[in-house]
Amino acid sequence: MVDLQARQAWAAAAAVLDPEVPAVTVADLGILRSVEIDVNGRAIARVTPTYSGCPAVLAIELAIEVALIKAGFDPVIERVITPAWTTDWITEQGREKLRAYGIAPPVMGSSSKRALFGDVVVACPRCAGQNTSKLSEFGSTACKAHYRCNTCLEPFDYFKCI
Amino acid sequence: MQKATFLALIRLADDHLILGHRLSEWCGHAPMLEEDLAMPNIALDLIGQARALYSYAGEIEAAGRDEDALAFGRIEREYQNLLICELENGDFAQTMLRQFYFASFMLLLWEQAQRSSNTILAAIAAKAVKEAKYHRRHCGEWVIRLGDGTDESALRMQAACAVLEPYLAEFFQVDEVVLEMSKNSILPDPLSLRAAWLADVCEVFGAAKIAPPDLSHAHKGGRKGRHTEAMGHLLAQLQYMQRSFPNMTW
Numbered sequence: 100m101v102d103l104q105a106r107q108a109w110a111a112a113a114a115v116l117d118p119e120v121p122a123v124t125v126a127d128l129g130i131l132r133s134v135e136i137d138v139n140g141r142a143i144a145r146v147t148p149t150y151s152g153c154p155a156v157l158a159i160e161l162a163i164e165v166a167l168i169k170a171g172f173d174p175v176i177e178r179v180i181t182p183a184w185t186t187d188w189i190t191e192q193g194r195e196k197l198r199a200y201g202i203a204p205p206v207m208g209s210s211s212k213r214a215l216f217g218d219v220v221v222a223c224p225r226c227a228g229q230n231t232s233k234l235s236e237f238g239s240t241a242c243k244a245h246y247r248c249n250t251c252l253e254p255f256d257y258f259k260c261i
Numbered sequence: 262m263q264k265a266t267f268l269a270l271i272r273l274a275d276d277h278l279i280l281g282h283r284l285s286e287w288c289g290h291a292p293m294l295e296e297d298l299a300m301p302n303i304a305l306d307l308i309g310q311a312r313a314l315y316s317y318a319g320e321i322e323a324a325g326r327d328e329d330a331l332a333f334g335r336i337e338r339e340y341q342n343l344l345i346c347e348l349e350n351g352d353f354a355q356t357m358l359r360q361f362y363f364a365s366f367m368l369l370l371w372e373q374a375q376r377s378s379n380t381i382l383a384a385i386a387a388k389a390v391k392e393a394k395y396h397r398r399h400c401g402e403w404v405i406r407l408g409d410g411t412d413e414s415a416l417r418m419q420a421a422c423a424v425l426e427p428y429l430a431e432f433f434q435v436d437e438v439v440l441e442m443s444k445n446s447i448l449p450d451p452l453s454l455r456a457a458w459l460a461d462v463c464e465v466f467g468a469a470k471i472a473p474p475d476l477s478h479a480h481k482g483g484r485k486g487r488h489t490e491a492m493g494h495l496l497a498q499l500q501y502m503q504r505s506f507p508n509m510t511w
Contacts, residue, residue, distance in 0.1 A: 181383070
């Protein structure tokens with residue numbers, strides 16, 4: 100019984116979309132860490148921020164709370180910061196959704212010291228071209244950098260690797 | 262011990278809040294759009310880190326002060342940030358050089374603090390270390406680009422070095438709070454980070470064709486709440502809303 104409830108609560112919370120990248124869910128991004136039902140029947144959802152200063156954290160927590168209430172649960176949202184979120188937690192499905200949305204998913208293990216002068220290849224999410232250049236180390240949100248494809252000439256966001 | 266931990270957290274939080282506030286002043290004024298995004302992004306990270314530190318400091322103090330009360334409700338003498346954090350931005354070169362110095366130092370400090378005996382601080386550090394790494398790289402590349410760039414950019418970077426140099430040694434100042442923290446393996450003694458920091462700075466300066474900094478003279482006082490003239494002006498802006506409408510929320 101409790102197990103079924105936990106699954107239902109997870110399904111409700113996991114379907115919440117990221118407010119800044121509405122192509123992916125909080126589960127796809129790996130920021131919804133767990134949902135369990137405690138002894139008092141409350142749904143405990145644990146959420147971790149991507150960046151310390153991510154301004155979307157509060158909106159995400161509220162959206163998960165609302166989703167759980169709508170699904171008939173009595174939610175408690177807990178913010179956890181350990182272990183620290185990493186882009187490696189973005190699911191394979193999440194990476195594909197990002198790409199389809201026009202955002203290049205993080206290149207695994209690319210958080211090197213001097214990546215600015217070009218030791219990482221980020222493929223264009225539109226034409227899959229490998230010849231791309233970084234326009235800006237920081238993009239429209241804390242989690243993205245800005246690139247341009249030199250093949251199809253389209254600019255695109257890159258979900259940077261941490 | 263709890264008192265020393267509280268003070269150590271406040272110092273770190275103040276460094277991040279005050280420097281984050283300074284960086285945010287560039288929003289809408291940067292020399293190019295990319296940097297107009299970069300500086301507020303870095304500022305957000307710093308202020309996010311400050312929030313975690315203030316919240317935890319408030320819990321330890323157990324006097325009912327939350328992150329907002331600590332960030333906005335103190336007088337100038339109660340802030341214990343490094344003086345370098347509060348200095349006016351100067352030009353873009355000076356802003357980037359300061360940010361590079363700070364990120365390089367914090368990267369070393371957070372790396373050690375990930376193994377802190379204090380598990381909450383270790384968790385904050387594990388998160389912040391990734392962000393500091395990104396800041397250090399971004400700002401370090403700017404130091405190189407400007408230092409070894411045009412005649413004008415090289416002059417600007419050299420001028421920035423001269424302005425900031427007297428504020429560097431304060432990073433490594435040791436006092437009873439620092440010793441208490443390192444003795445209990447809560448935070449590293451900053452003096453123990455000096456050689457690694459200088460090596461990192463010299464590596465970037467070598468590529469930027471800048472002479473290594475001289476750390477023999479230091480303006481000090483930030484850790485005792487004695488600030489430069491710039492601080493009062495900064496706080497007037499930072500605290501305006503909370504002073505006008507105490508306990509306001511958005």
